[in-house]
Amino acid sequence: MNQRLKNMSEWMNENQIDISIITSTENVFYLSGFYSDPHERLLALALFQQEEPILICPAMETEDAKASGWTYEIIGYSDVENPWEMIRKAIDKRVNKVTKLAIEKEHMNVERYEALTSLFPEAAFVSAEERLRKLRMIKDEKEISKIREACALADYAVEVGCSEIQEGKTELDILAVIEYELKKKGITQMSFATMVLTGTNGASPHGTPGLTKIKKGDFVLFDLGVVVDGYCSDITRTVAYGDISNQQQEIYDTVLKAQLAAIDASKPGAACSNVDLTARNIIRDAGYGDYFPHRLGHGLGIGVHEYPSLTETNSLLLEKGMVYTIEPGIYVPNIAGVRIEDDILVTADGVEVLTKFPKELQMIK
Helix, strand or coil, X not given: CCHHHHHHHHHHHHCCCCEEEEXXXXXXXXXXXXXXXXXXXXXXXXXXXXXCCEEEEEHHHHHHHHHCCCCCEEEEECCCCXXXXXXXXXXXXXXXXXXXXXXXXXXXXXXXXXXXXXXXXXXXXXECHHHHHHHHHCCCHHHHHHHHHHHHHHHHHHHHHHHCCCCCCEHHHHHHHHHHHHHHCCCCCECCCCEEEEHHHHHCCCCCCCCCECCCCEEEEEEECEEECCEECCEEEEEEECCCCHHHHHHHHHHHHHHHHHHHHCCCCCEHHHHHHHHHHHHHHCCCXXXXXXXXXXXXXXXXXXXXXECCXXXXXXXXXXXXXXXXXXXXXXXXXXXXXXXEEECCCCEEECCCCCCCXXXXX
């Protein structure tokens, strides 16, 4: 049994949990090594204190699960079978009575919860999220290696995007080239929907790329990430096309100053709140506090948004092995939006910036 499964079994023993039913793609992958997005079909891991775990997946994916390295029992079900009845029979062979059951409360939908309560009407349900978040928050060397590779490809993607900037091209024109060039390198999945935003569109932190054309005097904002062997990267760069106004320059310089200061404030033992406030206070002092509406950053790994969350109220201390983003932004409607984002690894005595594309304002003529 791998160490991650052992960690869960130890936690279950300590908390007298009879079964854990893990149903999210990310956590099943983290614990089993098998990555699957079965859409509406059930994917699950059944974990026990002492007994060997069970993987539950559509029958069409059982061979893929074996190929991923899973060596324990697999319940493969067809589209006309009820997987919950199959799970109940397998559990009955391992556990006499289920009194406490751990689930991912934030992930499990009501229909599946009701199915479990009907199977185990006397069981108390507890959350598995906190334990899994803590386990996933500290990355091992293998995970860090995959994130490094994903970050290098994110840098490449921004480079491709910058090389495509030309007056008259649309946001989607550039986005298409970025993803095409990544596919030529074997990348099949992005961390999230790629963003290429120009002009005032960049003033929407979660804007949607469209047919807006690039013109001189505009910023172009790239926010994208690449998935490598199940692990994500996440980078944002904002570049200028042609000459920009004094206010645009001031906004950019303020975001860059805040981002660099937050990186300098990052180290083992620093509170997430202190890192956030280091950047936030710089932006507030420059008069743009109302235009920085989101947290400074978030954890990064199998999920593009993991723990820790870098907010001004989170007192959690940074530890070696954490990977997270630092991404301050200023978004002034009808003027401009600027965000600069890097992926950060906490080391024994400081941090390493994993994304390397230059942050000094790139002026593309």
